[in-house]
Amino acid sequence: MACARMVKHLRLPLLLLLLALAAECNSMSPPEKPDKLGCRSPDKETFFCWWTPGSDGGLPTVHHLYYKTEGQENMRQCPDYHKAGSNSCFFSKTSIWVEYTVIVEASNALGNTSSDPLTFDLMNIVKPFAPENVTVVVNIEDSPHLTIQWHTPSNIDTKSGWVTLKNQLRVKPDKSKIWKNYASETQTHFTIYSIDLGVVYMVEVRCAIDNSWSEWSNTTFVKVPNFSRKDNSFWILVFSLCLIPLLAAMIILILKRKTVKKYILPPVPSPKIRGVDVQLLKSGQSEDVINAMLLNQRFPVMIPWKDQKEDYLIVSDKETSYLPLEKKKIFILPLAMALDSEVQSKETSEVDHFPKDSESSSEESSDKTESSQLLTKCSSANVLNDEKANQLKGVTEKIFQPFGIGGYVDIPRHEHMQEADYSRVNEVNGDNILIMKKENIPHTLDTRGQEGSVPDNYSMVKEVNSDNVVFLEKHSESVNASFKAKGYIDWVNQKPKNLHMAGHSEMGVCPQLVGCEYVDTVPPPAVI
């Protein structure tokens, strides 16, 4: 009896216990509350919410979404559970600037579980979808660039001004890690110029509504080719065509560089001597050179020195006067063959002295050489006889004038010139020797009418040989020949006193020596 009563009392708890045990064994439970509620509006006009359901507790679980706006009291259920996928709710008619409150409830046979409520304003959950149909075109014609185009996500109303979209794109080479961002405000296309050839690029685009950005679009890969073949081949052809004539021109220039050089830099004419070969001078022998120089030259024709009036200068020392005829040495003696022996024997020293002394003055020496030449001729023409030589010899001993080298003889000139009177002339020997009579010559007639003045012009007298031989001086051409004749004649008529003055002999002996050729013009006067 008591056992039955106990079983009755214990029936309910036992049943419950059994049930609990059964439940635990099957793991059935009310659903967990849904988690992770989220809502999003892609266009600022519609939105959808989603949730993550919890465990269903082993029983079929149903989820319900309830929402309520700011001014309402009751919760309303989701209008569309399917459009946005599972575990989502899609709202097509919405209000903005009002607060929504959304709750998701999971319910199964065992119970309901509600999620945490979510409150939001439409303006805060706006987030567009990523742009669609992103196309990238590579263009390397002019300069390599990428042209990127895309479409805005569908169902976005920008025409009414309700939605303003901003776009952004980013590009990177596939090997690089850094993206390069570009902003494109409301355009749905963009061009990038700074790309490299032969690189694979990745392109992504996204958009924004009111500063709320979408996700990045799917990556688009594009490869930029290495070069433009068409371009290159054209330029290679042009380049090679241009190169060939250039090379040809250069080769020609190099081969003909000498002619080119002559053309550009003409040679400068260098001084040349006619008839002289520079090369010969450089390379030839000395004889060749001399021959070349001499043979080719035309020297001016030298006329042998003939028939020229010779004049010479009698030079003597100042100290020794010529008046006294002394036995002195004469060195303007014909150095010719005739006198050589005597002169040499007696006056060798003098003869030798002569050339030495003549060196003191070139002028004197030239004169002396001239005179020596004269004398040579003279002697060769006239005085080659032995007789004359003897006479000369005698004369030389006695009468020869002393001659000094250093000075000049002052020739006394007499103004009056008397005609020549050859009365005293004994004999004329040759063309310049007069042999006079040995007697005092009286004053004779002067053929010229002059008063008996002795011709005292001894300028013609070169030498007096004894007392009747006079060497006439050769005059220069400027002197009148007739004057010479006169002087000669006058001299012949000279007075004895003059003669005395003149010298030591009684005869008209002239101190001066006489030149050779002078006497040619005068016929030998009659000898008295």
Add this chain to the structure above:
Amino acid sequence: TNVLNCPLSLLVSVVLVGLLCLVFCSQPTSLDAAPLCTNAEAGCHVLSLANLFDRVIQHSARMHSISNDLHSEFELYFLPSKNQIGRVSRNCHTSNILTPNGKENAQRMAREELTEVILKLLVAWRDPLWHFHQSMTHFHDFIDFSSNKSLKMSDMVHELRKGVQKVVEKMQMLGILSNSVSSLMSPEAFLAPGSAEWRLMKDYELLYCFRRDSNKVQNYLKILKCRIVPEDGC
């Protein structure tokens, strides 16, 4: 040669200067830059309506962006937890102003109404923002964050209102808008009788409300622009 170069260089420089002058002198005519006129009757060059709208819309976008930043900073600093029911009572002092809550509603609304709504909103926020800025100076921490932003915000509201008034005047001049819009009325006339409630609003609520209202203004202006001058950008 120096002597020769002197006059030549002078000539060249003169020519260059002349060219530069031409270039720069011709620019103003192409841009049609002219001083803005207070009186459209004077016949001077006035900015186009589309241009005015663009400027105003840009201004409002900037204003909204600042209010958004300020709200986020405030939330971060003072109230770290989010999305809590009953956390705030969404009771803005401008709730009594009927504003279209959607695109269709805004499009259905007449231009004049919409314009009035915009103006009302802008007028309603001038004083609260100023006082908000004043109260913010007491918070030493917050000053470092956003004091200049709050000041900027109050200024912007003021400027935006004036800009919108200009737009309205232009529209009325062009005959687009009827003269029913009382733009010349004093701002106080726009204030609803219960508008003094803003003093009861907490700072955070104020920021939240303003963020919403600045967004409204921006969107209404855009709708208005694309409806009246549907040029580029719509």
